[in-house]
Amino acid sequence: MATLWRFTLFLCMLLMACGGLSLASKEAKTRNTQTETGTASSSNTTGEGGHGGAPITTLPIVTWKWDHISVQYLVALWVLVCWLCKLLIEANHNVTNYIPESALLICSGFILGGMIWGADKVQTFSLSPTVFFYFLLPQIILDSGYHMPNKLFFTNLGAILIHAVIGTCWNAASLGLSLWGCHMGGAMGDLDIGLLQYLLFGSLMAAVDPVAVLAVFDQVHVNEVLFIIVFGESLLNDGVTVVLFNVFDAFVSLGGGRINAAEIIKGIVSFFVVAFGGSLVGIAFGILISLLTRCTKNIQIIEPGFIFVMGYLSYLTAEMLSLSAILSTTFCGVLCQKYVRANMDESSVQTVKYAMKVFANGSETIIFVFLGISAIDKVIWVWNTGFILLTVFFVFVYRFIGVFFLQWILNRYRLVPVELIDMVIMSYGGLRGAVAYGLAVLLDEKKIKEKNLMICTTLIVVYFTVILQGITMKPLVMWLKVKRAAVTEVSLLEKITNKMFNHTLVAIEDISGQIGDNYFRSKWRHFEEKWMTPFLMKPSARKKQDEVFDVFHQLNLKDAMEYVTEGERRGSLEFVRNDSAILDFKKKLESEYTEVMPDMPPYMINDHGAMFTMGRDHIPSVSLEMHEQTMKAMRGAEAVDVHHLLDQHLYKSRKQYRHGFSRSDFKINRDEKEVQEIFQRTMRNRLESFKSAKMGVSPPKTIVKYSKKEQQEKTPNGKSVSKTKLYHSGDEDFEFSEGDSASGYDSSYPSFSMRATYRPGGGIENPAFVPDLYPTDLLQEIPPWLAESEPDSSMVAPSLRAQANLPNSPMEMRRLGLLRASTRSTDTKQMNNDQLPSPPTSPPPPPPPSGQM
Amino acid sequence: MGALQSSPGRPEYSDLAEKTGFSFEQIGVLHKRFKQLSHNEETLQRDNFNEIDDLAFNPIRAQIIEAFFDRRNFHQNGAGKVQEIGFEEFVVVMSHFRPPSADMTEEQRGKTRREKLRFLFNMHDTDNDGTITLEEYRHVVEELLSRSGTLEKETAKCIADAAMLEVASISVGHMEPDEFYEGITFEHFLKLLERFEIESRMTIRFLNMDTTTLCK
Numbered sequence A: 001m002a003t004l005w006r007f008t009l010f011l012c013m014l015l016m017a018c019g020g021l022s023l024a025s026k027e028a029k030t031r032n033t034q035t036e037t038g039t040a041s042s043s044n045t046t047g048e049g050g051h052g053g054a055p056i057t058t059l060p061i062v063t064w065k066w067d068h069i070s071v072q073y074l075v076a077l078w079v080l081v082c083w084l085c086k087l088l089i090e091a092n093h094n095v096t097n098y099i100p101e102s103a104l105l106i107c108s109g110f111i112l113g114g115m116i117w118g119a120d121k122v123q124t125f126s127l128s129p130t131v132f133f134y135f136l137l138p139q140i141i142l143d144s145g146y147h148m149p150n151k152l153f154f155t156n157l158g159a160i161l162i163h164a165v166i167g168t169c170w171n172a173a174s175l176g177l178s179l180w181g182c183h184m185g186g187a188m189g190d191l192d193i194g195l196l197q198y199l200l201f202g203s204l205m206a207a208v209d210p211v212a213v214l215a216v217f218d219q220v221h222v223n224e225v226l227f228i229i230v231f232g233e234s235l236l237n238d239g240v241t242v243v244l245f246n247v248f249d250a251f252v253s254l255g256g257g258r259i260n261a262a263e264i265i266k267g268i269v270s271f272f273v274v275a276f277g278g279s280l281v282g283i284a285f286g287i288l289i290s291l292l293t294r295c296t297k298n299i300q301i302i303e304p305g306f307i308f309v310m311g312y313l314s315y316l317t318a319e320m321l322s323l324s325a326i327l328s329t330t331f332c333g334v335l336c337q338k339y340v341r342a343n344m345d346e347s348s349v350q351t352v353k354y355a356m357k358v359f360a361n362g363s364e365t366i367i368f369v370f371l372g373i374s375a376i377d378k379v380i381w382v383w384n385t386g387f388i389l390l391t392v393f394f395v396f397v398y399r400f401i402g403v404f405f406l407q408w409i410l411n412r413y414r415l416v417p418v419e420l421i422d423m424v425i426m427s428y429g430g431l432r433g434a435v436a437y438g439l440a441v442l443l444d445e446k447k448i449k450e451k452n453l454m455i456c457t458t459l460i461v462v463y464f465t466v467i468l469q470g471i472t473m474k475p476l477v478m479w480l481k482v483k484r485a486a487v488t489e490v491s492l493l494e495k496i497t498n499k500m501f502n503h504t505l506v507a508i509e510d511i512s513g514q515i516g517d518n519y520f521r522s523k524w525r526h527f528e529e530k531w532m533t534p535f536l537m538k539p540s541a542r543k544k545q546d547e548v549f550d551v552f553h554q555l556n557l558k559d560a561m562e563y564v565t566e567g568e569r570r571g572s573l574e575f576v577r578n579d580s581a582i583l584d585f586k587k588k589l590e591s592e593y594t595e596v597m598p599d600m601p602p603y604m605i606n607d608h609g610a611m612f613t614m615g616r617d618h619i620p621s622v623s624l625e626m627h628e629q630t631m632k633a634m635r636g637a638e639a640v641d642v643h644h645l646l647d648q649h650l651y652k653s654r655k656q657y658r659h660g661f662s663r664s665d666f667k668i669n670r671d672e673k674e675v676q677e678i679f680q681r682t683m684r685n686r687l688e689s690f691k692s693a694k695m696g697v698s699p700p701k702t703i704v705k706y707s708k709k710e711q712q713e714k715t716p717n718g719k720s721v722s723k724t725k726l727y728h729s730g731d732e733d734f735e736f737s738e739g740d741s742a743s744g745y746d747s748s749y750p751s752f753s754m755r756a757t758y759r760p761g762g763g764i765e766n767p768a769f770v771p772d773l774y775p776t777d778l779l780q781e782i783p784p785w786l787a788e789s790e791p792d793s794s795m796v797a798p799s800l801r802a803q804a805n806l807p808n809s810p811m812e813m814r815r816l817g818l819l820r821a822s823t824r825s826t827d828t829k830q831m832n833n834d835q836l837p838s839p840p841t842s843p844p845p846p847p848p849p850s851g852q853m
Numbered sequence B: 001m002g003a004l005q006s007s008p009g010r011p012e013y014s015d016l017a018e019k020t021g022f023s024f025e026q027i028g029v030l031h032k033r034f035k036q037l038s039h040n041e042e043t044l045q046r047d048n049f050n051e052i053d054d055l056a057f058n059p060i061r062a063q064i065i066e067a068f069f070d071r072r073n074f075h076q077n078g079a080g081k082v083q084e085i086g087f088e089e090f091v092v093v094m095s096h097f098r099p100p101s102a103d104m105t106e107e108q109r110g111k112t113r114r115e116k117l118r119f120l121f122n123m124h125d126t127d128n129d130g131t132i133t134l135e136e137y138r139h140v141v142e143e144l145l146s147r148s149g150t151l152e153k154e155t156a157k158c159i160a161d162a163a164m165l166e167v168a169s170i171s172v173g174h175m176e177p178d179e180f181y182e183g184i185t186f187e188h189f190l191k192l193l194e195r196f197e198i199e200s201r202m203t204i205r206f207l208n209m210d211t212t213t214l215c216k
Helices: A002-031 A039-048 A066-091 A101-120 A129-146 A150-155 A157-185 A195-206 A210-219 A224-254 A261-294 A303-320 A325-343 A346-375 A385-411 A420-428 A434-442 A451-480 A492-512 A517-536 A539-545 A547-569 A574-593 A602-616 A624-636 A639-650 A652-659 A672-695 A699-713 A721-725 A732-758 A773-789 A793-804 A810-817 A820-833 B010-020 B024-038 B046-050 B061-068 B087-097 B106-124 B134-146 B153-171 B177-182 B186-192
Strands: none
Touching (some): A101 A451, A129 A224, A129 A346, A157 A385, A195 A224, A210 A434, A224 A325, A224 A434, A261 A517, A492 A517, A492 B024, A492 B106, A547 B153, B024 B046, B106 B186
């Protein structure tokens, strides 16, 4: 479904792009000589093809109507070509490992541009500012806003703002002034550029480009603080760039003489208006989106579309008010992400996520390819060695100086200072990109005589930063040993600890009377919970808002899915149903036999207990409470019903096609309750089975250990400590159990080793991956035992006791913590006196189902 | 240094500064806060902490307040609880949250890390038996989620259980299984939170300025 959606949405985008192109073509004539994507060629074709106007003498069966669709066709074709470039590039992994994709895309743009040049002798296609700013950029910005790691972003907001505002101003001013100085010094020969024009040029070169930064940093996984500072800066400095550009553009038009203090103050005021106004527009739209998604339940199909339309509108609105469009869209995404995710249906959320990525990645590809194509144009190549080389040099050097100086100041106030190496990467990551190029193309040739030189220089700076710095970025990161990003994996424990941690920090700040970051964060949280959430979030969604619950939910979801997969793989639902049946049975027995437990022969524990642990360690050992709920639910439901429901659930993918034609309905299980029930059931079952699988991972060892300890404590009973220590030769019971459990375990060893292979290093892993093996195991082992035990419970009794006595049963859990030693030792003592002869109760486990694994 | 005028003499401070690593100014600020909390008494009781308004929203305030009265957090081998704490204890507990200095050796870093984690561990391990049992963990998680209002106790329990299972899944293969059944040991706790950059994250900014007037 998602693919269908993406496709439709993409079509919309194309349509918009086409509309824009025709618009742009009108502008192109008045504005500049740059020809438009597709428009020039359409004018070419109108020249040669006169069939449209010819009077018809007879009914044409087919006609050649290139004119009608030429623009749309070319746009679609270009998109296709760009994406095919990406496809080809990505196919060569050994190349992309060394050279970033963005650089390769630019290079393929060179080739394509060369082909066009060879054919047309003129560059018919190049990136126009209109297309770039209105059709390619918005989705990238929306995507980065929507997927912004909010917490990280706001924690570092101070540093980001300083870099974005002061850093960008510094870049612009220093570059403009230095170039002017060099010009005065005579380094560039005869150029018709004044100081203001240099400053204008400096301001368009100043901004670090979000597209380029994202493309390069995406492939080099640097640590998150470093990333967010560079990336956040690249997003937020747009406000500054737009203002600087507009101000200097106006100054150039006004001419040097008419600039006075009032104009300069106006410029400064306009900065605040543009930046904050843009952000406010974005926030307003973010709130609107959140409110909208509160009530789109009945039009779920087009629900994801709202995000895009509103995001785009936020961009256009800001643009219309001549505010910073990038800031607007960024904040719109940042604000709405949380509420959108909570309010919308799960599938819509997924659709938004993927569609966003398709758009952003797609247009990023197009941007880079066209950056390459635009270069192959004789018109813009005006070479001035001094100007170009000095620009590249100054851009590079002033970036370093600016970052180091600002970060040095910031470090004095940072709790955890940014290291020197990170500062190098921050400076080195100051990539310029398509934004600078777009602005350069926007320059007015009437006012700036050397416009083509500026475009040419901008392109060279872009290539220098994206290609050269991009390629060297990775080796540099490796060489400097920059701290890389940690592999992020959802782990419940970490989430909980993290949350606890945050509360602790807030509390300590409160107690110590300090006002710090945590203070504001907690106040904001409080405010948000009290005022914003009730307003913007669906009441039903508020529950799931807790992030710990969220991770829990995610893990369960994953589990449930794996469980179903497992069932499918086994080709039957027998698996699913059997498991719950056993659970019921066990539950009952467990409660019945807990009291009888103490009189157990010791080797029973070791022998069968161990085996049982293997065979049935899916006893809901930890969450009895939860299990009881399941029980209640289960009792009401008929087994057939369950089968039916699960069947539907499992084979959904096949049935889906039947409904594929419907435009408004793509659900199989329309009854929400049904779906929920299935989910809950599978989830619970699964959770329990894997939980217990985990608890009993290596029970034989446990038991051995315990008996050892117990026997040590038990010395008055006749066993000496020394004997127990040398248990290989000494203790009878022990040796027996060891040997026996070992032999009894032969079958299950494979699964152990497998388990081990599943667990790499010390990393926290998702439990969902592991336990798959167990249910398989137990199923093979349990049913015979089950069959035997049910008709004759007296026969089974000892083994059941053994089962109840498992170290992983819930009673044991508690006991092990508190009075492990005492309970256990009495057990064993009494067990010694008990009769031994009931081992046959449990049949040896069948050969391991290793073939299936 | 103006803040120090009403505070006790320097020698006491220099001892404290040496012990905790705080600067004189920071100790001065903390002392002021201490006086404010204790209403100019020499010691702080639990009630004094309960009076802090900002703390009222904190779901785990009970644990945190207990941490201030826990001997284990005062020095290495302490055990048990106290009823009231003096200024020295107050500062010592606070010092667990001092940011690491930039020029620390790897060894010192590891030590700080251990100390900080020990503090966190002690917050979980209420009975001081060296392990966090399931019961203890459940309790903490329940408290932690108690303020979210919508989550039931049952859910909190499930979450605690699931987290404990996660611990189990990591523990097996690394350690003897029986240790897991008892609960999370400190060594294990260290290992679990390996990726957690605690030495830099478990820090708050201790200002040299006096901001106490802004807090209730």
